[in-house]
Amino acid sequence: MEGWRSRRVTQYSGRTFPAGPRGGAVLAMLGCWVLAVAATVCQGQTTFTSFHPERREWAFNHLTVHQTTGALYIGAVNRVYKLSGNLTLMVSHDTGPEDDNKACYPPLIVQPCSEPLTSTNNVNKLLLIDYSQNRLLACGSLYQGVCKLLRLDDLFILVEPSHKKEHYLSSVNQTGTMYGVIVPSHGQDGTLFIGTAVDGKQDYFPTISSRKLPRDPESSAMLDYELHTDFVSSLIKIPSDTLALVYHFDIYYVYGFASGSFVYFLTVQPETPENSMSSGGSSNDLFYTSRIVRLCKDDHKFHSYVSLPVGCVRNGVEYRLLQAAYLAKPGRVLAASLNISATDDVLFTVFSKGQKQYHQPPDDSALCVFTIKDINARIKERLQSCYQGEGNLELNWLLGKDVQCTKAPVPIDDSFCGLDINQPLGGSQLVTGHTLYTETRDRMTSVTSYVYNGYCVAFVGTKSGRLKKIRVDGPPHGGVQYETMLVIKDGSPILRDMAFSLDHNYLYVMSERQVMQIPIESCDQYGTCGECLSSGDPHCGWCVLHNMCSQKDHCERADEPYRFAAVLSQCVKATVYPDSIAVSEPSVPLLVKVSDVPDLSAGITCSFGNLTEVEGQVSGNQILCVSPTAKDVPLIPTDQDWSGVELRLNSKETGQMVISTEVKFYNCSVHQLCLSCVNSAFRCHWCKYRNLCTHDPSSCSFQEGRVNASEDCPQLVRSEEILIPAGEVKPITLKARNLPQPQSGQRGYECVLHIQGVSHRVTALRFNSSSVQCQNSSYLYEGMKISELPVDFSVVWNGNFIIDNPDNIQVHLYKCAAQRDSCGMCLKAQRKFQCGWCSGEGRCTLRHHCPPLNPRWLDLSSKNVKCTNPRITELHCKGEVPDTYTLEACLSDSL
Template sequence: MITPAQTFSLSLWMNIEPNAKPLDLNVPKLHRSCCNGDTKPVVPHCGLAQCAETSPDKAHSQSLLPCGPGRSLTRFSTPDVSNTTTLLLSDDGDMLYIGAQDAVVALDVSHNDIITLRNKLDWSPSDKDLEQCSMKGKKMADCPNFIRVLQFLNATHIYACGTFAFSPRCTYVNSKTLTMSTKPDEGRGRCPYDPYQRNTAIIVDGELYTGTVADYRGNWPIISRHLSEGRHVDLKLDDTLGWLEDPTFVSSTFIPDEEKIYFFFSEVGREYDFIDKFMVSRVAQICTSDVGGQRTLQRRWTTFAKAQLLCQAEGELPYNLIQDIDSLPPAEGAPSDDTFFYGLFTSQWSVNSGRSAVCLFRLADIKSVFSGNYKVLNRDTLQWSTRVQEKVANPGECGLHNASDNALRFVKENFLADNSVRPAGRSLTMVSVEHKYSHLRAQRIQAANRRAYTILFLLTESGYLHKAVLLQNGVHIIEEIKVFEQPQTVKSLELSIPKGVIFVGTSEGVVRVPTANCSFYWTCAQCVLAQDPFCGWDPASRACVKTSNIQTSLAQDIDRGNVDEACNSVSLTPRVRFVSNKMPAGELVFVSLNEVVRLQCPAASRLSQQLWERPNSRLSSDLYLHLEDGSLSFVATPATLGHYLCLSTENGYQQTMAIYHVKQRSSPNAPTTYTRPQTHTIPMTQTVAWPGPTLPKRTTTKQGQTQPTLSSEDTQITTRELKRNMAVWTQKSGWKKGEFWDGETQLWSGPCYLKELVVVSVLLVLCLSLLITLLLYTLRERCHRRTAPNLGTPTRDLNRRTSVVQQAFRENQSVNKWNGQALPSSQASGIVCSGALTSSNGHLPNIPI
C-alpha cells in the first residue's frame, strides 16, 4: 500500500503535481449499450452480437447463425472441455489448437459459420497425483493439468506443457493425430506450478525460451532456454544478484534481424528505494546465439539486460503495470527498427484506478536505451546509483560469451539500463477512462486511399471487444462486440490476419469474431461514417464491401468521415422536410389528452446527436423534455398534437430517423393504437439497428403472420421492419406486463387497475365521512349560539332570574303530581340545544319576576 507521503515523494521526483489529472485524449466517451438496451458503456457504430443460439444437433461443433444486419459470432463450447485459454493458430489459419484443462484440443476453423472439433488429447493427472497435490495444501480445483505452454516445434509436432497437479510436465504432441510422441518429462522452469501464475514461452529454431517461475512456492523467477541443440546449451539467469524482482511475465517476441528475444513483464522497481513495492514495467533482452561464459557465468546468460518501459503523459503519474503487448512488424520495405510494440497498461495509483492506457514503443528507441549507460549496484547496500564509469563491455551485446572474465563480471553487475524507454512522440496513444482492458492485438491495414492504418482490438474485463482505428487527431472506436455474457477471469486473444478473424479464449469456450462487418452498413452514408478501414462503399454494387475484395475505387473517408465528399457520386436521399401539403403520415400515435407521451429517436451511432423538429413550431423547454437517450417527452394537449420529425446529425451530415403523427383518440376509453401507414414510406439516408431494448421474440400465428411475445416486463419495446435503404419504426413506450398486441389491428389492451380503483374508492368514502362530520359539528355550534342566554346581563339579575325559574319549575312539577297525570307531549316543556326550559313555541313560560 502506498502512503500519501510516498505518493508526494514520487510526485517531486517526477516533477508533477500530486493530484494531477490524467490526460484526456480524443477518445469518444461511451454512454449506453448498443446491443441489448441496458446501461452498459458502449461505442459508436456497433453491431448486434450473439443473435442466435448454439446448434444443439452437432456434438462436436458449435455455431451462431446470422441474424440480419447484426454481427454473427461463432462459439465453441462443450461440457467436457473447459478453461480454453491457451491458443495456438496454424500458419494458414485453418486449425486452432487449444490448451485446456486436462486436454489439448484441435479445432477446424476453416469454415466461416462453424467450428468443428477434430481431435482431442486427454492429459490429466492420476488419482495419486491429485492426492499428493491436495496433501501439499492446494485446492482440488487447482490440481488438474492446466495447459500453459503450446508452441509449434516443427511442421509435424507441438510442444505442450501443463501444471499437472503442481508438478509441471511437458511432452511432444503430433499435430495431425494429436497423440503424444514421447512420455511426458519434467517441466520445471518451462511451465508454472500455479495455474494462475502468468508465463510466456516462444520456440525459435526448435529451442524453447520461457519466462516463468522454477519453484513450487513461486519465489524463483527465471528466464531460461531449453531443448538446446548443437553448440547451444540450456541457459538460465544468474540468481545471485536478483536479476528479476517478483516479475509477472506478459509476452515475448523474437526479432529475426536482431537475433534477440524481448521479454515484457512487470516487477518491483528496486531502484526506487523511497517507495515500498513500487511496480514498474520492463523490457528485457537476450541473444539467441548466447552460450554462456567459459569460467564466469557458465550456463548463465551473458547478454541479459533490462530497461524500464515508461507509459506516462506529461504532468501525470505513470501507468506502470503492463497487461499485454503486441508487436507490429515494419511495413514492407521498412527497416526492422520500425517494428512497433503496442502495450496495454494500467496503474497502481488510486488516481488512475479503473483506467487503461495504450502506449506505442519503437524498436529503435529500445535499442538506443540498451546501448546507453547502465546503473551500478552497490553490493553492500544493494542500492542502485548512476555514476560515470569506464565501460568494460556493452551489456546486452551479442557475442559476449567469448569476452574476458572482467567483462563478464561487468555485465553481470550492470544489467539495468539507466534510461527508460519512452513512448513514441512522448505521448500516450489512447486513454480509456470508462473501461479497463485486459488484452490487446494490433493489425496494420491499407485503406482504399492506399494509406496504412493501425487497428487495435481491445478486450474489456466486462466481456466486450472494442475495434479502434488510430487517426492523426486521436482514436476512433469503430464498434463494440459483446463476446460473452458474464465477465471471465482468464482469457486470451489470437488474431488471424489471413482469415480476417480474431479468436477469444475464455474459461467457458472459444469465440470467433470477424474483424470486419461491412454488411452491417446498408448505405453509403453509414459506411463512410463508420470510418472503418476494412470497409468502403462500392458505387457499382451499391453495397459496403471489404476493401480487399474489390479493385475499383471505393467511397471512403477514414480520417474525417465526410459523407458529402465521399458519397458525391452516389445519389443520397435528401432528408424529409416539413411541407404542408406533402407531409408523410409517418407513425400514427393515438393518445388521450393530458397523457404523457414519449417518442423514441433511434441513434445512428454513439457519436450522433438527435434533434427534434415540428412544422412551423418551436419545441419550447416549458412543454417538451429532451431525454438523455434522445427521446422526446411531453403532455398531450391540443397544442402538442401533430407531426414530429426526429433527426440525427454526425460530422455535419443530417438524416431523418423517424416521423411521428400524434393524434387524439376518438373514444376516451379506446386503447392506444399504433398504425403503420400502408401508402407512405419514410425516406432514410441511413438505417441502423436501434440499440435499444431487446427485440421481442416473434411467434407465428395460424394465418402465418408473426407477432412479438413479451418475455419480461419491458419498459420500452421497439419493433422494426427493415428494407434495403428504408426503415419504418414502430415504437410504444410504457408497456406493462400483461399487455397484448394484435398483429392485424395493432390494438393495445391496457393493464387492469382494479386495485387502484378500490383504493381511490376507500379514500373517497373517508373524505365524505369526514366532511359530513364537520358539517354536523358546525350546525350544532351555530344552534348553540342562537339559544344561549344573553351573557351581557348583570350577574345579580341573572342569578335572581335563575332562582325564580327554578322555583317555578318545582311548582309546576308539584301541580303535575297533584293532578296525577302527565302533561301532553305537545304542551310539555323541554330543553332544546342549550338546555333551557322553553314552551312549545320556543319562548320562556310566563313566570312572575
C-alpha cells in the same frame, strides 16, 4: 513411460491414437459424445460461432492458430483441443486430472512420493507451435510443470520428457505467468527460451532459461539447458536473499517474442528496496514495475541480459502495470507517424494505471505502442553508459547489492551481445511508449493487431468481455476507437491470447468459458455512404452500384472508376431541379445531376418513394426523371403545406439504388393569409383580389393583385393602444398597409370582434390603402370582476377576406366601476383609462357620466386629491408589556 503409453489405444476411423490415464487423444466429430462443441451464439443482431470446454470448471488458458493450416490449438485445464477454422472440434487430448502433490519433487512419475496425493487439475501454461518440426509444445502445472510434444495432425504424444530436473519448468498453477519463445535454426536443432514465475521455489526452477529443442523428439537432450556448467549457464535463478528481502517476490512473464537477432520478454515484478531492509507485508502493499528483457538469440551464457522498465504516460498519469502485449507491423500510416519503415516491428502494450495492486489492477488502463528500434536504442544507450563506467548495474533483485559499472573501451554496436563484465544489466530510466488510447472504466486485458490497406488496426479485449476496434493513427492523433462490441455474453474478461484466421476475416477471442469467432469487420451495419465512410473503420468503403458498405474485395469490379468509394468526399452526390413540385402539377420533368458516379450506361430507373417508378434518361452524369402523374401525387398531411418523397436512382445493372435525394410536393392553397403564403418555403403567390395562395401567379385576376413579398401584403400596422370603455359608442381607427380597393361586385370592409365567445360585426370604412375605421359602435361584456378585457379582432373585406394582423393588435374593453368600489381604488386605476370618483353618486366612472352639478369629481389630474370618509377595517395590537400597547390600524383605501 513407454510401457503404459503402448498398453491402451483408441482406434477411430482407421487411425490410431494413444489413450491413457495421462494423455489420450480422441477424434471428435459432430454427433460424437464429446461435450466440447461448437455452437452458434447470437449477440444482438450479430451471430458468432463459439466453442465451449467439456466441463465448465476446465477453463481455457491459451490459444494459437497454425499459420499454414489455419487450425486452432487451445490449451485448457486438463485438455488440449484442436479445432478447425470454424471452431469444429477435431481432436481432444487429455492432460488431466491426475493424482499429484506440489510437494513431490522429483514428481511421482519419476519416483514414488511419500506426500499425500489428490486428484489435481493440469493447468495449461504454455502452448507453442514448433513449425520447423510440425509439433506442438504443451506445458502444464502437473508434476512440477512437465511438457509434452504433440504431433500437430492428431495430438499424438511424441515425447513427454520428465526424468531430469531440466524438464520441470515450474509448479505454479496460475496461467499467464509463463511465456516461451521458440527460435528455429534452419537445418539445426532449435532453441526454446522460457520465462516463468517460480512461486518461491527458486532452487528448483530458473526464472528465465534457454533450452535445447532437438529435431529428434526422442533425443536425450530434449529441453536441456543450452549451456550448464559450474561457472556459467543459460539460465538465471532468483536468489534466496531476494525472497528473504521481498517475501512475495516473483517475476511474471506476460509476453515474449523474437525480433532481429534478439529475444525479448515483457515482465512484471515487485520492486526491490535499494537497501537491505526487508519488505514484508502482503503482495498488495508492493510496488510493481513492468520491464522489457532482451537476450541475444545465440547467447548461451546470458551475458547479453539487459532489463529496463517500460510504461507510458498521458496527461501526467503513469501507466506501469503491464496487462498484455503483441508484436506487429505498423503499416504505412502508423509507420509514417513513428518515423519508421512499414516493415519495422512495433510492440503494442496494455498497461493499467500506477504500480500497485498487480493482481487486482485498476480499471484505468492505456493502449500504447513502442518501436523495437526505440527499445533497442535505449538498451544501446544503457550499455554504452555502463561500459563508460557510469553508475551501477541496477539489478538489485539478482545481484543483491549495487555493483559499479566497469569502464572498458568496447565498441557497442546494434548487435552487441555482452561480455563477462557489466552483466547482467538493469536500469531505472523508463522506456516510454506512445499512448494511443485510454479507458477509465473497463480495463483492457488483451491486444492484437494487423495491417489493412496501410492502416494498423488494433483489437483490444476488456474485463467485461467487450472487444474494442481501434484504428491506430499514431502520434499525435493516437488511436480512434471506431467500434466496440460485447462478445462474451456473460461479461467474463477476454484473455490475453487472441488470433486471426488465415484469411484475416475473423478474430478468435477467448474467455475462460468460450472461444468466439468474431468477424474482423461489420461494415454491413452502415446503411449509407456517409455512415460507412465516417465510421472510422479502415476496412469499410462504399460499393456504389451495389448500395452497400463492404470491404473492397467484396465489391464487384471495385477497381473500375467510381465503383468503390474509399473516402467521404467520394460519396455520390445528387442535385435535382426543380427540387419542389406543386401537387397540382403532374408529370414534371426533373433533371438530376450526379457526381462521383461510375458508368451508368446500363440504365437508371427513377423511383418516387412507393408511388411510382419510371425509366430515367441518362446523358453522361445527368438523368431526366418525370414526376408522378396526377393519380400518383402524394397526399399532404393536414396542417402542412408539403410532403417529402424520396427520389431514388436505381442501377439497372445491379437493381440497387445508386443515390437518393428528396423531392418536395407542396400545396400553396392551404395558406389562408397573405403573409403565410408569401413566406412559405416554396414558390407561392398571393392573389389579393381573390384571397387565395397559388403556385401559378397567372391565375390571379389582375396583375397588380399578385403579391410575392411580405411587405406588399395587406396588413394592419401597430399604433397606439386601442382603449374602448364598455358601452360607449366609439369608432376604431386603424393604421394599415396595402389595403385593397374592393372591385366591382365585391363587398366593403368590416371589423369582427370576438367578445366572450360571441362575434360582433361592425361596418368599416376604408379611407385609403393605409387607413381603415370601424364605424361608431358600442361593445359590452358581462361581469363586474373584470376591469379590462383584451379582445381579438380582425378586419375583413368582401365577406371573409381577412387582412393580416402580424402584430396581433387587440381592442381593450374596460369598465371603470369594475373592482373599484371605493374612492381610493378608483384613483388607483391607470391614467390611460381616464376613470375618476364621482363623489355625489359614490361610484367610479368616466367624467361625462358624473352629473355636472355634482359637488365634486376626483381624478388623479385634480390638485390636492383627497378621498373623504376613510374607514378603519381592522385593528392589531403590538407589544407585550401591559398598558404600553401600540395600535396598528388597517385603514380603508379612502384614507
